[in-house]
Amino acid sequence: MEPTAVEELSYEQAFAELEEIVRLLETDSKTLEESLALFERGQALARRCAQLLEQAELRIRQLTGEDLTYEDED
Amino acid sequence: MEQRSFLPYLRTISLRVSDLTLYLRQVLESDLLLQDVWVQGEISNLSRPSSGHIYFTLKDEGASLRCVIWRSTAQRLRGNLQNGMAVEAHGRISIYERDGQYQLYVDSMRLTGEGWLYQEFLRLKARLEQEGLFDPERKRPLPPHPKVVGIVTSPTGAALQDMLNILRDRYPLCEVIVAPAQVQGDNAPLTITAALRAVCRQNPDVVILARGGGSLEDLWAFNDERVVRAIAECPIPVVTGIGHETDFTLSDFAADLRAPTPTGAAVAVSPDRDDLRRELSGTIDALAAAFGSRLDQLTGDLDEATYRLDHLSPLRRVENDRQRLDDLVERAKRAQKHILALRQARSQALAGRWAALNPLAVLQRGYAVVTDTAGRVLHSSAGLQAGQDVHVRLAEGAFDAQVTAAHPDQPHP
Numbered sequence: 001m002e003p004t005a006v007e008e009l010s011y012e013q014a015f016a017e018l019e020e021i022v023r024l025l026e027t028d029s030k031t032l033e034e035s036l037a038l039f040e041r042g043q044a045l046a047r048r049c050a051q052l053l054e055q056a057e058l059r060i061r062q063l064t065g066e067d068l069t070y071e072d073e074d
Numbered sequence: 075m076e077q078r079s080f081l082p083y084l085r086t087i088s089l090r091v092s093d094l095t096l097y098l099r100q101v102l103e104s105d106l107l108l109q110d111v112w113v114q115g116e117i118s119n120l121s122r123p124s125s126g127h128i129y130f131t132l133k134d135e136g137a138s139l140r141c142v143i144w145r146s147t148a149q150r151l152r153g154n155l156q157n158g159m160a161v162e163a164h165g166r167i168s169i170y171e172r173d174g175q176y177q178l179y180v181d182s183m184r185l186t187g188e189g190w191l192y193q194e195f196l197r198l199k200a201r202l203e204q205e206g207l208f209d210p211e212r213k214r215p216l217p218p219h220p221k222v223v224g225i226v227t228s229p230t231g232a233a234l235q236d237m238l239n240i241l242r243d244r245y246p247l248c249e250v251i252v253a254p255a256q257v258q259g260d261n262a263p264l265t266i267t268a269a270l271r272a273v274c275r276q277n278p279d280v281v282i283l284a285r286g287g288g289s290l291e292d293l294w295a296f297n298d299e300r301v302v303r304a305i306a307e308c309p310i311p312v313v314t315g316i317g318h319e320t321d322f323t324l325s326d327f328a329a330d331l332r333a334p335t336p337t338g339a340a341v342a343v344s345p346d347r348d349d350l351r352r353e354l355s356g357t358i359d360a361l362a363a364a365f366g367s368r369l370d371q372l373t374g375d376l377d378e379a380t381y382r383l384d385h386l387s388p389l390r391r392v393e394n395d396r397q398r399l400d401d402l403v404e405r406a407k408r409a410q411k412h413i414l415a416l417r418q419a420r421s422q423a424l425a426g427r428w429a430a431l432n433p434l435a436v437l438q439r440g441y442a443v444v445t446d447t448a449g450r451v452l453h454s455s456a457g458l459q460a461g462q463d464v465h466v467r468l469a470e471g472a473f474d475a476q477v478t479a480a481h482p483d484q485p486h487p
Contacts, residue, residue, distance in 0.1 A: 025364035
C-alpha cells in the first residue's frame with residue numbers, strides 16, 4: 001500500500017500513523033531496512049505534526065441567510 | 075395631601091352621571107401621588123381574555139383594587155401571573171367611566187420578596203428537571219481533537235472575538251463555523267434555536283452557545299423553554315458559556331458542559347497546543363527509543379554472528395577481519411549511545427531536532443548504505459553485475475554509482 005504523502009495528512013491522521021509506527025517498531029521484528037524506512041516515515045510524520053501545530057491558521061466561516069431559517073419550526 | 079372639599083359647592087347642582095364621573099376622573103388624574111404609585115397586594119380574579127389585556131384584583135385583608143394591564147405592557151412582562159401571588163404593581167389610578175370603577179392601570183410589576191424572573195426560572199427548571207432534560211446520563215463527552223467547532227452567538231459581540239482569540243492561540247488546527255443569533259430581546263429564542271439547528275447541519279464536532287455578561291433580564295433568552303429544548307435535542311455535544319461565573323441559565327443545565335464564560339467555553343472545547351506539543355514530543359521519544367532498541371537487537375545479532383564465526387571458522391584469516399568487525403560493533407554501539415544521548419539532551423523546541431535524530435547516525439562514522447535502483451538495501455555483492463547502477467547514501471547526501479566489478483567470494487568481514 002502506497003503511503004499518503006505526509007503533506008496531505010491532517011494532524012490527527014499524521015499523529016495516529018506516527019503512534020502506529022512506534023507500535024510496529026516496538027512489537028515487530030523488522031529488518032534493518034524496514035525499521036529504517038519506518039523510522040524515516042515516523043520522522044516525516046512528526047515533522048508534519050510539528051509544522052501543523054506551529055503554522056496552523058484558524059479558519060473561520062460565518063453562516064449566512066440561506067443557511068439560517070428563522071421560521072418557527074416545531 | 076390637600077383636602078378637596080368641593081361637594082358643598084355642588085350640593086344644589088344636579089349633574090348627569092357622565093359629568094360627575096368625568097369630574098371624578100379629572101380629580102384623580104390631577105393627583106400626583108395617584109399617577110405614580112406602587113401598590114402592594116395579592117393577585118386574585120385573574121383574567122386573560124383573548125384581547126391580550128390582563129385584568130385582576132389586588133387584595134389585602136381590608137380592601138381590594140381593580141387592576142388592568144394593557145396588552146402592550148403585558149407583552150413586556152415576563153413570567154406568568156398567578157392568583158395568590160404577592161406582588162407590587164406600579165401605575166396610575168383612574169376611572170373606568172362605564173362601570174364607575176376606579177382602577178390601577180399597571181405599567182410594571184414585581185414580586186415582593188423573591189425576584190420575579192427568578193420565580194419563573196425556578197418553576198420552569200423544576201418542570202424540565204422532572205422531564206429528565208438535565209439528567210447527568212444525558213451528558214456526552216467532548217471530542218478530544220475537534221476538527222470543526224460550531225459557535226452560536228451574536229456576530230457583533232465581544233464574546234465572539236474573545237472565543238476566536240482563545241481558539242487561535244490554543245488550537246488553530248480547527249475550523250470554526252459561526253452561526254449568528256440575537257442573544258437578547260424578543261426574537262432571541264427563535265434566532266438561537268434556528269442558529270443551533272443550522273450549525274448542526276454543518277456537522278461540527280462540538281457546538282458552543284455563548285453570550286457575554288448582562289443582567290438577568292439580558293440573559294433571559296437562555297432560560298426560554300424553546301432554547302433549552304433545542305440544546306437537549308441537539309445531536310452534537312453543546313458547551314454553554316453564558317454571562318459570568320455566577321450566572322446559571324437553564325441552557326447551562328441542558329448543555330453537555332457548562333463553562334462559566336464564553337472564553338471558558340472556548341477553552342473547554344479545545345486541546346491546548348502546549349499539551350499537544352508535549353504529547354508529540356513524547357511520541358517522538360518513543361519513536362527514537364523503539365528504533366534504538368531495534369538497532370540494539372540488530373547489533374546483538376551481529377555480535378553473535380561474530381562470535382560464531384570466530385569459533386566455527388577453520389580459517390584463521392578471519393582474525394584480521396574480526397578486528398574490523400569488533401570495530402564495527404563498537405561503532406554501532408556508539409551510534410546507539412549517540413542516539414540515546416541526543417534523545418535525553420533534546421531541547422523544548424521541536425525545530426532543530428530532526429538533524430540530531432537522524433536515524434543514519436551510524437553513517438556519521440563513515441559508513442554508507444548501498445541500495446539498488448529499486449531502493450532495496452544491498453547486503454551482498456552476489457548477483458551484482460558490472461555496469462549495474464547503485465545508489466549510495468552517506469551521512470550527508472548520496473550519490474549514484476556504477477559497479478565496475480563484483481567480488482562475491484571475498485570473505486565476510
